[in-house]
Amino acid sequence: MASISLEDLCFRYEGAAQDTLTGLNLTVADGEAHALLGASGAGKTTLLNLLSGLLTPTGGRILFDGEDVSALPGRARSVAQVFQFPVLYESLSVADNLAFPLRVKKASRQLIAERIDVVCEELDINHLRHAKPRTLSLFEKQLVAVGKALVRPEVTLVLLDEPLTAVEPRIKWRLRQSLKRVQADLGVTMIYVTHDQTEALTFADRVSVLTTEGILQTDTPEVIYQSPSHEFVGHFVGSPGMNFVPSEALGVGGAERVGFRAEWATLDPQATLRGRVLRERVQGTRLGQRYGLLTIDTAHGPLTMRGALPHVANGPDSSVRSLVGSEMGLRVHRYVAFSQQRKVAEGELV
Amino acid sequence: MSSFKPHNNRAWLGVLPVLLIVAFSAVIPLMTVVNYSVQDILDFNTRFFVGLEWYRETLNDPRFTEAFLRQLGFSATVLAVEIPLGLAVAKGISKNSRYTPLILILLAIPLLIPWNVVGTIWQIFARPDIGLLGVGVNVLGISYNYTAEPLHAWLTLIAMDVWHWTSLVALLAFAGLTAIPNAFYQAAELDGASKWQQFRYVELPRLRGVLIIAVLLRLMDSFMIYTEPFVLTGGGPGNTTTFLSQYLATMAVGQFDLGPAAAFSVIYFLFILLFCWLFYASINREQNMLSSEGRR
Numbered sequence A: 001m002a003s004i005s006l007e008d009l010c011f012r013y014e015g016a017a018q019d020t021l022t023g024l025n026l027t028v029a030d031g032e033a034h035a036l037l038g039a040s041g042a043g044k045t046t047l048l049n050l051l052s053g054l055l056t057p058t059g060g061r062i063l064f065d066g067e068d069v070s071a072l073p074g075r076a077r078s079v080a081q082v083f084q085f086p087v088l089y090e091s092l093s094v095a096d097n098l099a100f101p102l103r104v105k106k107a108s109r110q111l112i113a114e115r116i117d118v119v120c121e122e123l124d125i126n127h128l129r130h131a132k133p134r135t136l137s138l139f140e141k142q143l144v145a146v147g148k149a150l151v152r153p154e155v156t157l158v159l160l161d162e163p164l165t166a167v168e169p170r171i172k173w174r175l176r177q178s179l180k181r182v183q184a185d186l187g188v189t190m191i192y193v194t195h196d197q198t199e200a201l202t203f204a205d206r207v208s209v210l211t212t213e214g215i216l217q218t219d220t221p222e223v224i225y226q227s228p229s230h231e232f233v234g235h236f237v238g239s240p241g242m243n244f245v246p247s248e249a250l251g252v253g254g255a256e257r258v259g260f261r262a263e264w265a266t267l268d269p270q271a272t273l274r275g276r277v278l279r280e281r282v283q284g285t286r287l288g289q290r291y292g293l294l295t296i297d298t299a300h301g302p303l304t305m306r307g308a309l310p311h312v313a314n315g316p317d318s319s320v321r322s323l324v325g326s327e328m329g330l331r332v333h334r335y336v337a338f339s340q341q342r343k344v345a346e347g348e349l350v
Numbered sequence B: 001m002s003s004f005k006p007h008n009n010r011a012w013l014g015v016l017p018v019l020l021i022v023a024f025s026a027v028i029p030l031m032t033v034v035n036y037s038v039q040d041i042l043d044f045n046t047r048f049f050v051g052l053e054w055y056r057e058t059l060n061d062p063r064f065t066e067a068f069l070r071q072l073g074f075s076a077t078v079l080a081v082e083i084p085l086g087l088a089v090a091k092g093i094s095k096n097s098r099y100t101p102l103i104l105i106l107l108a109i110p111l112l113i114p115w116n117v118v119g120t121i122w123q124i125f126a127r128p129d130i131g132l133l134g135v136g137v138n139v140l141g142i143s144y145n146y147t148a149e150p151l152h153a154w155l156t157l158i159a160m161d162v163w164h165w166t167s168l169v170a171l172l173a174f175a176g177l178t179a180i181p182n183a184f185y186q187a188a189e190l191d192g193a194s195k196w197q198q199f200r201y202v203e204l205p206r207l208r209g210v211l212i213i214a215v216l217l218r219l220m221d222s223f224m225i226y227t228e229p230f231v232l233t234g235g236g237p238g239n240t241t242t243f244l245s246q247y248l249a250t251m252a253v254g255q256f257d258l259g260p261a262a263a264f265s266v267i268y269f270l271f272i273l274l275f276c277w278l279f280y281a282s283i284n285r286e287q288n289m290l291s292s293e294g295r296r
Helices: A046-051 A095-105 A109-123 A136-151 A169-186 A197-203 A221-226 A231-236 B007-035 B055-061 B062-092 B102-112 B115-125 B132-139 B148-178 B183-193 B195-223 B227-234 B244-254 B258-295
Strands: A004-011 A021-028 A032-036 A059-064 A079-084 A157-160 A190-194 A206-211 A214-219 A243-246 A255-259 A265-267 A271-288 A287-300 A300-309 A327-332 A334-339 A343-346 B039-041 B044-050
Touching: A004 A046, A004 B062, A021 A214, A032 A197, A046 A079, A046 A157, A046 A190, A046 B148, A079 A136, A079 A169, A079 B183, A095 A109, A095 A136, A095 A243, A109 A136, A109 A169, A136 A169, A169 A190, A169 A197, A169 A214, A197 A221, A206 A221, A206 A231, A214 A221, A214 A231, A214 A334, A231 A255, A231 A334, A231 B062, A243 A300, A265 B039, A287 A327, B007 B039, B007 B258, B055 B258, B062 B195, B062 B244, B102 B148, B115 B132, B115 B148, B115 B227, B148 B195, B148 B227, B183 B195, B195 B258, B227 B244, B244 B258
Parallel strands: A032 A190, A032 A206, A079 A157, A157 A190
Antiparallel strands: A004 A021, A004 A059, A206 A214, A243 A255, A255 A334, A265 A327, A271 A287, A271 A327, A287 A300, A334 A343, B039 B044
């Protein structure tokens, strides 16, 4: 196992007009589960291929345990990867698949048997040992693929490229749990690449949000959610994303815009941020709350509020009634202030 | 009450055109041959029923056995060369080069040449007096004359077939190779697999389907080969390159032994049918495997 550092990492595809990745800096601690969260086109796959040695950086360095591996090919880096769909040797049984990376390295028979036992035990796939991949479900295959990635004792880094994509939605959480448990038990350094924020936030110890601009923020899922350092992160993370209003609407100085999550605000006719409801779009009820979009015309321009519409919708008569035309006030309890899209302050405003 | 009948038998009339076409194109000609194969035909008005006599005679005919063994030898040799060579060629084609389409077209050219033209090309190409190959080999100091030496005739025939058909195997294998997702290569690379292991454990299993098709197509085709050897060697020198179809043609058209030739045809046909069945069964098996994979 090892810690991973990226130092000013740059990559440009041959013939491309500009860098796909520019000046990327990131440190992943030994044994950390790290998620790289980004929309498509942000360079996730490129970064993954740089880490696995499929591509060579055009600038900067990749360090494994402080050692520069930028120029090493994948096979010399002790990196393993789990792909979007299960990648196994189809003519070999599960046990032979697991043994393959060790046999290739001419490991002893005893070591191979030991490692297969450990991996099968850990992933709970003992009963599949003699099966051929084609007889397995996608979920089981992907488990075996994870096992194959973990089987080499010297593996320093396991890369996961949206490994839940091919698995049926209803058992995604099982695979995610298995991954999480294995990661915790074996203390493997894992980098999990995904565009799915739920996967990223639930899997990782720390999350990096990647855009074409580079890594916007790296922190624990809680901090990423509660205190985004960039407007994009606020938008991108959380469902629904953050709401943004001009800072003067809440009287926050030194900032241009103020972001708050839906649950950090309540609708209250007495509040400072007042206006008339222009539009509402109710998307359904959840836990008795109306959920959707509410556009309020305020003195600071129209503000679209995303999220649960508490109190009012949950009023005494509790039936769904239209709010359009009524006077509304918005009381924000908590906010994050941004200037030029970057976070400048955080505060409470009850 | 007829409207309540569950079946409308007139619908069978709809099948009639197909039945007629199949009858005229396949069943009737085939039954004529079967009919001939159990009769001794002296002229068109004089014929006797002889039962299975012609079948017995054909199977006991040493020349049939020889032609059959030659045929097996030819098919086996041709397969043993074309399959690995075709695979090697397919491996050698770059998957996404600018020139890939051009290479594929060039490869397909031998497949587009009429078979008797292929025979003629090689007949001239290999001639020891004026052919580039024939003269070239002799200039190198190796005495070569395919019209006189059985071994040379065989080698020339095999070279011709390899030239003619390796492209087919290569194109099929190339199509199979391009269908393998890149992730499989990446995974093998990270596992530290050698080029050979990558071929053995990633590519070969994924090429199974196309290779089965290639083997059976080539087996059936080479087993029925007629035109090219007929043009190139005419079955000679002696009978050394006389394969089944050629022997059959000599019997039926040359000697006018219609009865024995018909029996021969039926036996020959049954062999081809056996290969067809093998072909069908193995493709079916492959598909079942694939669909069971999809179902789970």
